[in-house]
Amino acid sequence: xxxxxxxxxPALAARYWRSxxxxxxxxxxAFFAALYLYPLAKLxxxxxxxxxxxxxxxxxxxxxxxxxxxxxxxxxxxxIVTLVCLALGYPIAYLMTTVGPRARAAISLLVLVPFxxxxxxxxxxxxxxxxxxxxxxxALTDWGVVARPLSLLYNMFGVQVGxxxxxxxxxxxxxxxxxxxxxxxxVRAARxxxxxxxxxxxxxxxxxxxxxxxxxxxxxxxxxxxxYVTPAxxxxxxxxxxxTLIELMIRDLLDWGFGATLGxxxxxxxxxxxxxxxxxxxxDRLTGRG
Numbered sequence: 213x214x215x216x217x218x219x220x221x222p223a224l225a226a227r228y229w230r231s232x233x234x235x236x237x238x239x240x241x242a243f244f245a246a247l248y249l250y251p252l253a254k255l256x257x258x259x260x261x262x263x264x265x266x267x268x269x270x271x272x273x274x275x276x277x278x279x280x281x282x283x284x285x286x287x288x289x290x291x292i293v294t295l296v297c298l299a300l301g302y303p304i305a306y307l308m309t310t311v312g313p314r315a316r317a318a319i320s321l322l323v324l325v326p327f328x329x330x331x332x333x334x335x336x337x338x339x340x341x342x343x344x345x346x347x348x349x350x351a352l353t354d355w356g357v358v359a360r361p362l363s364l365l366y367n368m369f370g371v372q373v374g375x376x377x378x379x380x381x382x383x384x385x386x387x388x389x390x391x392x393x394x395x396x397x398x399v400r401a402a403r404x405x406x407x408x409x410x411x412x413x414x415x416x417x418x419x420x421x422x423x424x425x426x427x428x429x430x431x432x433x434x435x436x437x438x439x440y441v442t443p444a445x446x447x448x449x450x451x452x453x454x455x456t457l458i459e460l461m462i463r464d465l466l467d468w469g470f471g472a473t474l475g476x477x478x479x480x481x482x483x484x485x486x487x488x489x490x491x492x493x494x495x496d497r498l499t500g501r502g
Contacts, residue, residue, distance in 0.1 A: 252479070258472035269473040279474060282457040283481070289371055289443065289453065290436035294383075296376040297432045298425065301383035305424070308384075309391045327381045335445045338374045339365060366448035374442040379435055383428040390424030391417075430489050437482055454478045 262268040273279050304323065308316045326334060341347050342364035349361035364370055394417060402412040440455035447456065454474060461471035 255472050255475050255479075258468055259476050261469040261472075269470045272470060273473055273477060278452070278457065279454075279477065282452045282454045282474075283477075285368075285451055286437055286453040286455075289368065289375065289439075289451075290433050292372050293375045293379060293436045294429050294433045296372065297380050297383040298429060300376070301380055301387055301428060302421075302425070305384050305387035305391055308388050309394070309396075323381050323384050326377065331378060331441050332445075334378060335374055335442050338370065338377065338446060342370055342373065365446060366451075368447070368451050370446040371443050371451055374446045375436055375439055378439075378442055379432045382431045382435060386427040386431060387421065387424040390427070391421050394420045426489070430486065434482055434486060437485075438478065454481075 259269055260266065304319065308319050311319070339346075343349070344361040344363075344365075346364075348364060349358075352358045353361060364373075398420075399412050399416050402416045403409065407415070438455060439453070440459065443451065443453045444456050444459065447453070452460075454477070458471050458474045458478070461467045461474060
């Protein structure tokens, strides 16, 4: 192949795909079916297997107490983690919009550095920090705040702290992506018309940032519902979530049918919540383009 023909090859390939968009769409559909639809269909088929082929696993799902307890714990953790991430992430994202480029880069780096660390490392770090002989309990006992170490691990509190740390970047950056596009001249115009800084923020900036709030909350909530590593390591026996219950059924009890049924339940819950949020807020708000 001559150098001229080699240089012309990419242009010919691009022209080929532009002239045949149907093939590109067909390839994308095949890729989607192989990597998403087939595994989901297989999961649903597995959920029908039990003592005999049928809906016995779904009857167990609605008659046993453990799935409902796991579902309640999962929703409690996801809601609280979402609220904590919003309370911490909104000021951080707002600060990023008000500082200079260097300070903004430094804040972004501080948020991203833990995100680049393995989730196992971050979770074990919280075990060291929150343990009975950890940094927090040692400080509280040394200062005389408490007489004995507090139980901060292997309960709901430990899971919420660990997951909030893990999912905080997923709240900060959708918020910042929306806040960075807000025209600050609107806030300054409100100030020039006599509004106090607090009123200008509440009546101008905050409403314009709500698409970022919606996107961040949905993203953190969905990831919190499906989280496994942090609840498995920081949660106790009474804090079983849907993800840890699925792992228990499949790995320990080898009950693949009921484990698949729980997986279908988790998928249905997440999908239903996402559709509900989409209908209430609009897809443009969820993607931060509203």
